[in-house]
Amino acid sequence: MADQIITDRIIATPVEKPPVVFTQDEIGWTPWIAPLGEEELSERHYVGLVEEARAKSPYFRLLARDPEVLEARTRADKDIFYNTRTGLPRAERELAATAASRLNGCIFCASVHSRFASHHSKRKADVQRLLDEGLEVDLGERWNAIVAASAALTATPANFDRAHIDRLKAAGLDELEIADVIHAAAFFNWANRLMLSLGEPTATR
Template identity: 70%
Template sequence: MTDTVNHPEIDNRPNAFTQSEIGWTPWLTPLEESELTERHWAGLVDASRSKSPYFMLLARDPEILEARTKTDKDIFYNTRAGLPRADRELSAAAASRSNGCIFCASVHSRFASHHSKRTADVQRLLDEGVEADLGSRRWNAVAEVSAALTATPSRFGPAEIARLREEGFDDLEIADAIHGAAFFNWANRLMLSLGEPTPAAA
């Protein structure tokens, strides 16, 4: 059985969207590195993820974590075709901004800025929300469609696809925009239900 973690009051808990690095702490007890078996290491996929309390908590179900991580990597790192990495990260940042996940928004807005060099446009998304003008029709379409999918997935359909087609997206690019938003629509809810953001580690 997983124990509940008792945390003291967190000083300066992040309460605004930011591109700065912040932390995250779980409400349940993650595994310790000394507890990891070969099965757990396989589930982590990347050994470096053993330093993350989030992934060490998810490692309690290593087979699901392995599938989750490989899906994540294929959506965001397999850029041989489809959307460039910056646009994929924008879809994740827009979903996270819409869902109110401060931690995920910080991570993926930082990646979107890094890969696009459009830090001010990304910051506008964080400051003003998914309705903000992000400096190009293409990025506005990614944010709008990601927010629509996040709000009510079952209502996502032809109108959103047409919106992306208007900006010249091909089938693979449309799939990438959907996958980035859909994955983080789920991942935000998981992270929001398992813990909370904290100030960056000193």
């Protein structure tokens, strides 16, 4: 692979065979704007990262250029997906994120959150069908309702209406669980578009 060229923080990196299909495999991500190097991270940046291990990620080191915004983003992310003492099970929060990522065409985010959805639900084949066949696939009414609501929010919030809430309730979700569907889908609708504007998925080496 040719050497990376960096000019005024812009990176031009020739990519060999980037992923072009949705997958549950681990893939990489390459930024188009130079992230901070690990050696450049200050205490302020580490506060923004929230978890020290995230310093290994070029995506989070790129977002660390604005550490206060990154901290708010990361704490919202962690609360939506990891605070599962009540509300929607983790698997279905990840399902909502996967559906949003599938609709937005974010191959990297879909790979991450489909793996989480598979791990927590033990329904890897169904999650793969969502990736392969799209959002109209029949996964059983509870999952169908979550996917439909997530897709409506992702396309445009105005597409999400009372009919989606009624369908979620009919599928057995209570109000707190419905709120978790909305939060997970809305967060990744935004996160996908940020990631898609800053870089591209790459094959792992």
